[in-house]
Every structure is written in structure tokens, then in C-alpha cells.
Amino acid sequence: MRLARVTKDGKMGLAAKNGDAITVAYGEDVADLDTHISKGTLAEAGAAATAGETVSQGDLVFLPPLARAGKVICLGLNYADHAAEADMEVPEFPTIFARFASNLIGHEAPILKPASSDQLDFEGEMVAVIGKQAKNVSEADALSHVMGYSVFNDGSVRDYQLKTPQWTAGKNFDNTGSFGPWLVTDDELPAGGEGLKIETRLNGEVMQSAVTDLMIFNVQQTVTLLSSFLTLEPGDVLVMGTPSGIGLTRDPPVFMKPGDVVEVEIENIGLLRNPIEAE
Structure with a gap:
């Protein structure tokens, strides 16, 4: 479905x-x-x-596919090429941060560039949605706890993100987390959403292009690791990380500005498009 x-x-x-x-x-x-x-x-x-x-x-x-996600858990540095462009080590344990459901928006809704920053960046990502409670699950059983997949743009305000080692501020500006449009059930896709092309375009120009099986921690590994220290509940959202090509690491940097249009497309899941507007 x-x-x-x-x-x-x-x-x-x-x-x-x-x-x-x-x-x-x-x-x-x-x-x-x-x-x-x-x-x-x-x-x-x-x-x-x-x-x-x-x-x-x-x-x-x-609208965002889910309105009341209890947890929106994001993975940073989950593609080796993205870790390299950020001049960071490939993590041995997932780099985890949280988003809040209150800053999520849907397909075609405007992503807001905050008045306080000119460093609004894009991050195209795949989402896995938990469908069954998961606690201390094995990798062999992990995918039975995932009910579907979607598309995400983890709009990131870089100067705020990098003010401290904790990324919460830069990842939670209002109206910066774009999610959708479709929630695709797991039976429509390869196991774990692997082998799918993921691409981010800014004003039609390809900025990020990769395949989801290049993730360092795949969906089943992530569910197993997360469930080892917290209980994943139905409707929890796992945002699985972005490949290389972000605006911050380009020379010169490329940040989103009012009037731009950003698209994230994942093969067989869908196309997520958002205009950029000033706050």
C-alpha cells in the first residue's frame, strides 16, 4: 500500500x-x-x-504521514562518503540525534529559512517506520518490526547545529523537517529498503545521489541497536541518514534560500518537493 x-x-x-x-x-x-x-x-x-x-x-x-510520532530518531554520518566530507570518523556506533514532530511538514509545504541564519542546508534521507513494539530484538527479527518507508529532508541550520557537540538546536527549527508524501508498506519494497536510488535536487540540479545499501548501519542493524537500550513503539520514525553532497561542505557552500525548490526522490518510494520561504 x-x-x-x-x-x-x-x-x-x-x-x-x-x-x-x-x-x-x-x-x-x-x-x-x-x-x-x-x-x-x-x-x-x-x-x-x-x-x-x-x-x-x-x-x-x-500532510506528514504521521502526526504524533512518539520518537523521531535520526542517524548522522550514516554514509561513509558523508562522514568523509564532514571530516569525521566513520562511527562504530550510530550517531543518533532526535527531532520533534512539531517541526515536521508535508510535501509541497514551504521549508522556512529562519531569520536568524543563512545556513539552511538539505539532507535527503530514507525513513523507516516502526509497526510493532521492539525491545532487544535480533537482526534476524528486526525487519518484522518495520511496517513501511517514506522520504525525508532533514533541513539543517548548520551554524546552530555546530555551536555545540549536541546537534539538537540546528536540527529542530520550525518547519524544516519535510516528510512524505507517501508511506509505502514494506511488502512493496526490497527488504530493509535496500538497493534504492536516493537523490536530492536543488532547483533541478542534482546535489546528492547514492544508493540506500551504502548506509553504514542498515535498517535491521539500527532497529537492533536502538532496541537494545530503548523500546521502539508503533509509529516511531527512524530517519536513516544522508549521503554526501550537502551544501555545507561544497566550495563555496550552497545553502537554501527563499525562492529555491528542493526535491528528494527515492526509487519506488516517492518524490518529496518543498519550496523555500523566508520565516
Whole structure:
């Protein structure tokens, strides 16, 4: 299934995509993917969306696939080429930081360049969404706890990020975490979302291009490691790191500015596009 939380003409709904066809079932209950994932009712919601009204994608406003993710856990330096361009060692344990759900936005929503900084950077990433509680799980069992995948742009305010060894400030500016548009269930993709092309484009120019199986810590390893010290719950979001090509390490640096358009596309998952606007 390929599902998205949307609004159309002010009505909340759940969209399903089958090939090029998009259908929507309306109602806040059917669109509540957080609840469907936690209660195991996603298949019923998807069936309702598939049987709904046929629409054009251009008539929809996309919201982040999940509204109430309990944890948004991000991996830094999870591609060796990105660690190298940042002049950092390849980590022996995942470099982990947190985002908060309150700063997430959907497909086509504006990413806001803050008034306090001119160093708004892009990071195209794959998302894995937990579907079943995970605590102390083995790598062999880890993927059974993942229900689907999506696309993320980890908009990063670099000067704030690098003020301290902890990256929280620069990773949590309002309206900088773009997520979606589609939540793609795991049965639609290779195991662990591996072997998929991931590409970030700024104003049509390719800035990042890689394949997801180049991650240092893959999805199953990440679920196992995280679950060794915390309990992963249904609806938790794992943002799996970015490849090389970020704006900060370019010569000269390339940062996003109002009027730009940034796209992150992952093969067989989807295209996430956002304009940049001033705060």
C-alpha cells in the first residue's frame, strides 16, 4: 500500500495510490495513520482509501504521514562518503540525534529559512517506520518490526547545529523537517529498503545521489541497536541518514534560500518537493 494523509477542500482524508490512480476516503478517523499503525488496522484503512473518491494529486494538500510520532530518531554520518566530507570518523556506533514532530511538514509545504541564519542546508534521507513494539530484538527479527518507508529532508541550520557537540538546536527549527508524501508498506519494497536510488535536487540540479545499501548501519542493524537500550513503539520514525553532497561542505557552500525548490526522490518510494520561504 501507498498511503498519505491529505486534505482536499478543507476535508481531512486518507489517500491511496495504485499505479497512477489516487483515491481518497474522507474523515479524521480514517486518516489517523498513527492510530491505525498502533492498533493494527492499517489494512482496513487502506482498503477504505482505495475504494474512495478518485482525485488528481494536484487537488490534494499533503500532510506528514504521521502526526504524533512518539520518537523521531535520526542517524548522522550514516554514509561513509558523508562522514568523509564532514571530516569525521566513520562511527562504530550510530550517531543518533532526535527531532520533534512539531517541526515536521508535508510535501509541497514551504521549508522556512529562519531569520536568524543563512545556513539552511538539505539532507535527503530514507525513513523507516516502526509497526510493532521492539525491545532487544535480533537482526534476524528486526525487519518484522518495520511496517513501511517514506522520504525525508532533514533541513539543517548548520551554524546552530555546530555551536555545540549536541546537534539538537540546528536540527529542530520550525518547519524544516519535510516528510512524505507517501508511506509505502514494506511488502512493496526490497527488504530493509535496500538497493534504492536516493537523490536530492536543488532547483533541478542534482546535489546528492547514492544508493540506500551504502548506509553504514542498515535498517535491521539500527532497529537492533536502538532496541537494545530503548523500546521502539508503533509509529516511531527512524530517519536513516544522508549521503554526501550537502551544501555545507561544497566550495563555496550552497545553502537554501527563499525562492529555491528542493526535491528528494527515492526509487519506488516517492518524490518529496518543498519550496523555500523566508520565516
